[in-house]
Amino acid sequence: MRARDLGRGAAGARTLDAADELRAFRARFALPKDGRRTLTYLCGHSLGLMPRDVPRRLAAELERWAERGVDGHFPDGAPRRKRAGAGAFAGPEAGWLDYHERFSAPLAKLVGAKPDEVVAMNTLTVNLHLMLVSFFRPTKRRFKILIERDAFPSDRYAVQSQLRFHGLDPRDALLELGSRRGSFELDRERLDALLEREGDRIALILLPGVQYLSGERLDVGELTRAARRHGCAIGFDLAHAIGNVPLALHSDAPDFAVWCSYKYLNAGPGAVGGCFVHRSAAAAVGLPRFEGWWGHDVRRRFLMEPAFAPARGADAWQLSNPPIFSLAPLAASLELFADAGFARLRRKSVALTGRLLALLDAELGARAQVLTPADPARRGAQVALQFDPPPRRTPEFAARLRAAGVVADWRPPNVLRLAPVPLYNRFEDVDAAVHALKRTLDS
Numbered sequence: 207m208r209a210r211d212l213g214r215g216a217a218g219a220r221t222l223d224a225a226d227e228l229r230a231f232r233a234r235f236a237l238p239k240d241g242r243r244t245l246t247y248l249c250g251h252s253l254g255l256m257p258r259d260v261p262r263r264l265a266a267e268l269e270r271w272a273e274r275g276v277d278g279h280f281p282d283g284a285p286r287r288k289r290a291g292a293g294a295f296a297g298p299e300a301g302w303l304d305y306h307e308r309f310s311a312p313l314a315k316l317v318g319a320k321p322d323e324v325v326a327m328n329t330l331t332v333n334l335h336l337m338l339v340s341f342f343r344p345t346k347r348r349f350k351i352l353i354e355r356d357a358f359p360s361d362r363y364a365v366q367s368q369l370r371f372h373g374l375d376p377r378d379a380l381l382e383l384g385s386r387r388g389s390f391e392l393d394r395e396r397l398d399a400l401l402e403r404e405g406d407r408i409a410l411i412l413l414p415g416v417q418y419l420s421g422e423r424l425d426v427g428e429l430t431r432a433a434r435r436h437g438c439a440i441g442f443d444l445a446h447a448i449g450n451v452p453l454a455l456h457s458d459a460p461d462f463a464v465w466c467s468y469k470y471l472n473a474g475p476g477a478v479g480g481c482f483v484h485r486s487a488a489a490a491v492g493l494p495r496f497e498g499w500w501g502h503d504v505r506r507r508f509l510m511e512p513a514f515a516p517a518r519g520a521d522a523w524q525l526s527n528p529p530i531f532s533l534a535p536l537a538a539s540l541e542l543f544a545d546a547g548f549a550r551l552r553r554k555s556v557a558l559t560g561r562l563l564a565l566l567d568a569e570l571g572a573r574a575q576v577l578t579p580a581d582p583a584r585r586g587a588q589v590a591l592q593f594d595p596p597p598r599r600t601p602e603f604a605a606r607l608r609a610a611g612v613v614a615d616w617r618p619p620n621v622l623r624l625a626p627v628p629l630y631n632r633f634e635d636v637d638a639a640v641h642a643l644k645r646t647l648d649s
Contacts, residue, residue, distance in 0.1 A: 218633075219632070222633040228628060234258055235472075237255065248625050250469065250470060250587065250631075251469055252623075254539070254627065257472055260474070260535045264535065280301045302527075305528060309326040315548075319455045325480065325521050325524060326478050326528070329478070330445055330464050333523075334443070341410060344379075350404065351379065353381070354383050361443055392413075392417070392424065397432065401433075401438075405436030408438045412440075415451070416447040418446050419590060421577070421588035423586055426453065427459075433460075440460045442460055463481070464480070470627065472535075478533050495523060498525030501514075503518075504517055555627075556582045565637065577591060591622055593622075603616075
């Protein structure tokens with residue numbers, strides 16, 4: 207979208223919102239307020255907003271606990287409540303023993319996987335450690351891990367600690383892929399050269415689906431094929447990708463992927479995360495894993511056998527029974543995804559970010575350098591930018607933007623991240639954020 211396509215300012219945004227086929231979904235979220243003012247919330251890449259159905263779902267599980275105690279684990283025979291789009295989330299009556307299973311199909315749809323390849327469990331970094339136990343198998347010759355230079359700190363900490371756990375020094379065993387010169391985009395030419403030079407010494411590659419700082423969307427299939435050509439295992443951190451961009455994990459066939467559920471999946475702070483293990487990897491004989499009783503064959507779980515018999519697929523990586531009260535909010539959000547349809551969400555997301563980029567260019571020009579790729583196919587809902595010159599006294603700048611009613615994300619020393627989320631953000635939000643940003647910079 208170019209500046210001349212912006213319509214008639216605020217009126218143009220209102221026209222787009224009136225024609226938005228997803229406009230009704232905004233009312234299904236609780237919108238943060240500052241007094242009587244509804245805030246312009248563009249921070250869904252950090253914490254998604256609460257679906258209004260969350261309190262009801264939590265209350266239902268609390269009531270079940272209060273009324274049934276331990277029997278809440280088992281079906282009570284009551285018919286499930288059916289609603290349009292409810293799918294697997296038809297009500298709490300099925301019991302807690304199989305509660306996590308109802309998440310596999312809708313999550314698999316979001317990541318383009320088979321239901322047995324996906325499990326909702328733990329949190330992102332816990333799942334990453336569990337995956338590294340299985341897929342980082344260093345040998346004397348092949349012992350290195352390749353990550354991006356600007357990896358999210360938790361990923362870096364996990365990888366470094368795994369290297370040290372195996373008696374390896376990260377200074378020798380950790381490789382980092384940087385950005386192209388003059389860009390924040392990952393350097394594919396440098397990656398190919400690095401794989402040619404070091405590929406037979408790399409045991410594992412860990413990359414994001416969407417880079418958390420720049421918002422660049424990576425090609426999971428292409429990167430997986432590059433890893434395979436050099437015999438490397440590969441996994442992806444999808445924290446900023448799931449619920450944001452189209453994914454096709456089964457056909458792209460990385461070994462594993464992990465994600466959290468509190469960003470675009472709107473499941474609340476510290477919500478239960480998820481994990482993907484490709485069928486071919488899960489079926490590998492002798493694959494090591496940390497084991498727990500919830501990963502035991504579900505048909506034999508309560509026989510309390512001394513020998514571990516892994517469940518089918520990704521379920522085998524579970525350790526303990528799922529935290530029901532942390533999973534219930536995710537059910538509310540996934541129902542909204544099912545009702546909206548991801549193709550419609552993606553179309554609106556591209557339109558929202560297109561308008562945001564055009565407005566930034568029209569209103570700020572050279573003062574704002576966009577770090578996110580301009581090609582819609584190579585970005586999701588997040589647009590990252592830095593300022594030239596950088597704002598002085600940046601904590602005050604971030605506070606002034608917040609006082610102007612815009613909830614965004616400032617990353618020192620000079621990166622602002624804005625994410626118009628198609629489930630609940632409007633085109634008016636995009637306009638309001640850019641105009642507030644311009645006023646804040648001018649002040």
